[in-house]
Amino acid sequence: MSDEHGASPPAPRHKLEGELLVSIGEIMAALVDVSNGDLSRRLEPHYPETHPIGALAMSVNAMMDALAEERAKSETYVVELQDKLAAIERQQAAIQELSTPIIEVWKGVLCVPIVGILDSTRTSEMTSNLLAAVVQKKARCALIDITGIEVMDTKVVDHFVRMARAVRLLGAQCVLSGIHPNISRTIVEMGIDLQGVESHRTMRDALRKYVAMTLPTNAAAASPATVAHTGEH
Secondary structure, X not given: OOOOOOOOOOOOHHHHHHHHHHHHHHHHHHHHHHHOOOOOOOOOOOOOOOOHHHXXXXXXXXXXXXXXXXXXXXXXXXXXXXXXXXXXXXXXXXXXXXXXXXXXXXXXXXXXXXXXXXXXXXXXXXXXXXXXXXXXXXXXXXXXXXXXXXXXXXXXXXXXXXXXXXXHHOOOXXXXXXXXXXXXXXXXXXXXXXXXOEEEOOHHHHHHHHHXXXXXXXXXXXXXXXXXXXXHO
16 A cells, blocks of 8 residues: 555565575576586576675676686687697698608518607607508518618617518518618617618618519519510521
8 A cells, every 4th residue: 555645665574585585596596507617597687786686696697798708719719729739730640751751662662761860659650651551562672771860769779670570570571771880889789689680781782682682583584485485486
């Protein structure tokens, strides 16, 4: 009922307390959502900005807006970072492939010129690539030239010898060329047995030796045809 001036009577105290509790509950629920990573909720203003509860609700909304904006920026940054990392990995793969090319100089003969710094990781990858190439190309000989390598630590030397032995297990001959004096001294000091692994001073010497070995075979393979051709006359 209105008073004699027509103003509405004040709301009962328990009703005001109930409305305050509802607003506070909504604010608390919104903060719980924020702590769980959900930034989609926004509070409906039940009180003006000048009211403490209204000011708190608007502050919570502003906080969630700012967090959502920062999250969007962070997600964009993560996507860009992933793209950059993927590009770097592709470049590293291309560099590794170029740094250790496996060239088929002629049918059944692979040449692997190695330059740069050798470590255990690169040697392991090199071994995998070389063994795969030996099987794929059905190679009879793998010539590994290390003229560009002056120093190897003991772990790399061990990996290198294992690679040569692995090539032999696949039925191909492994030939080393261009061994630096420092590396030869390391091999001797380690007591590594290179039996079955042929070595030459230069790649040219290794190729010349292999060509000389294959010429008699090629001549023998061609001789029956030559004799048959001569017999026709």
